[in-house]
Amino acid sequence: MPSGYFRWGWRLFFFLPFCVCAHNPDTSYCRITITGEEVQCSFTYDLNTLRLITRIDTNGDRAISQKELENATPAIEHFIRQYIYFDLNQREAEFGDLDPPVWPEDAGEDIPEADYGQRLITFTFHNPVLDLPEDVAITFDFFEELGGTHTILGAFIVNGREDEVIFTRFEPDYLYDTGYIMPLGEQIRQYFILGVKHIFLGYDHIAFLLVLMFVKRFVDLLKIITAFTVAHTITLALAVLKLVQISPQLVEVGIAVTIIYVAAENLWKRDPHHRWMLTFGFGLIHGFGFANVLRALGLPSAGLARSLVSFNLGVEAGQVVIVGALWPLLWLISRRSWAARFRLFVSGAILLFGVAWFIERVFSVRILPI
Template sequence: MKFKWLIMTLAIAFLISFPPVASAHSNNSEGFSKIDVEGQKINYNLQLDFIELSHAVGFKIDEQNVENLEELNNIITQNKLPLQEYISTHISVYADSIPVESTINQTSVLKIKERAFADITLSYSVNKALESLIVRYNVFFEDSDPSHANMAKVHIGEKQQEFIFTYEVRELNIGEMSFFTSAKQFLLLGLKHIFTGYDHILFVISLLIGAMTIRHILSLVTAFTIAHSITLALATLEIVQLPGKLIESAIALSIIYIALKNIFQPESNHAPWIAFAFGLIHGFGFAGILAELHLGATHLATSLLFFNVGIELGQVLIVSLIFPTLIFINKRLSYKWFLPSVSTAVLILGCVWFFQRAF
């Protein structure tokens, strides 16, 4: 009996430990870079999570009230000098191996995926047309968020290149990144996205709770994978675009539905069509990062493929860890208490996410 209550307590504590935030992807801050080299000028459009930027630079803001973009615009304008200093010391640009200084031309605040982002336009002047460009990026990594990732798109002449700045990879050298380096970066980005996408993980776990055979597991995972791969591609290719608030709210509703089904129909296994239907919604959620990057046609297929492979590898790892655990619990204990207890915790968290995202 003591063992039963210990397992139940640990399971519920694990589930409610997921951050109940408006977006389940917001624990690891994101950034976007667009670098254009035009003759003797380098234009750099930098977009950074505003709350994370406030931590790094020292803006004083009310983190619970970041809906007033006009107020945030005033804050970033008033802090232009410390912002310039921060960028100058955390982003280094070398034109033909010669360091060049940045100038902030314009700042504003905009919404990306329902979050406030600082939109900063930088310029760098050089003496001649460039043959090589090196960017060393160290924003947030050491001072506020080691898990930060910045998706960069670079245009230099006729060349376009996509790159991801991470804690482990902080330097971009135009012309030196191989196909395998690019593929590895997007694969790791997919892995990171699934492991920090707590809502996606919770949905998959809830599906697995009702499945006790490998064949059933494979049918659910396959249906979910096919569905989210379809909408991931459609959203990244900008064929189908849906509001981020709608998608995030629908993902929360998918968790609520599965939790309710586990509570009131515990003997009814989830059908693959349910996994497929909700997988279509989750695919739009997966596409958020790639859609914002606006990948060029040259590297789009590769980036999309390996990002999706990363998601699938992460999903396989999650299933491989969770399924044996469920089998162990089923053999040692009765599902009569375990399923409703865990599903109730999932239901509560799904409701919290839904109300935070929808209203």
């Protein structure tokens, strides 16, 4: 009987990362800048998303060059004009002229397939106006093409004020009143939701939390989670405020290393002491990973601290839910005769994923089908 539980538990946790990744939606970005002279609409997508729109890698070398992106731009422009609706003063409008797409500065001549999910390309349209519009509306109708779980992190900017909006298939449109000031509570809610979504969709962060939780005492778990929270809060703030800048690729490699180390430690230590100290150091690295999300969205200059705190509270709320759901299960398993073997197998599986992520992020190769 115990061996049956063991096999079931092993299969569940081994395939958990695949399940999470299979439902990890692409995220794109939309920034609408409104003035009395023009309405500027910028749409930012990673290359994995753009590949759903049209074929870009025409020579099949599993890399995208700047020339290939240039050749694919008319099809991408057509897609945007067809599936994103734009209204000014409650009248249908057309997107204006399109700037050439912005190629990432540090990307080199070609972007390898392993980096498609990390490299962002921005398409900016300029729509001239004679006066500041009273309202601007935008509707996204591409969820059947890009996937029902696709999320758009949007921002409307007018007169130095920036209001954030999250678009999904359930909330695909928004009418923005340029004279309306979004209530404080709504701004806080938007960033809180963003933080919750990020921790739930960040499968590497979830894997890290899981291997951290193999401790015998609940008080040790509290120390670990507290250390992780304090640490990533520090670096999240430093990175978003641009006091410390680290390459996103280096951060992603560092996150993989933290997963590898803790998972490996679980293999040779039955009850690691002082893990909270180690977690604090590793949490500093994960904080930079959280900051990359906010940098891509672009935090408002007004209310920066408020948005930062709201996002971080969302991350903590998601973290509490994950730990609260997993700890009782792990505690029950720890009382079984096969608990040690379960710990070894789960840690070993996550160790393998950590090694795969490390290789992918260092050498820009694709190993996992995610």
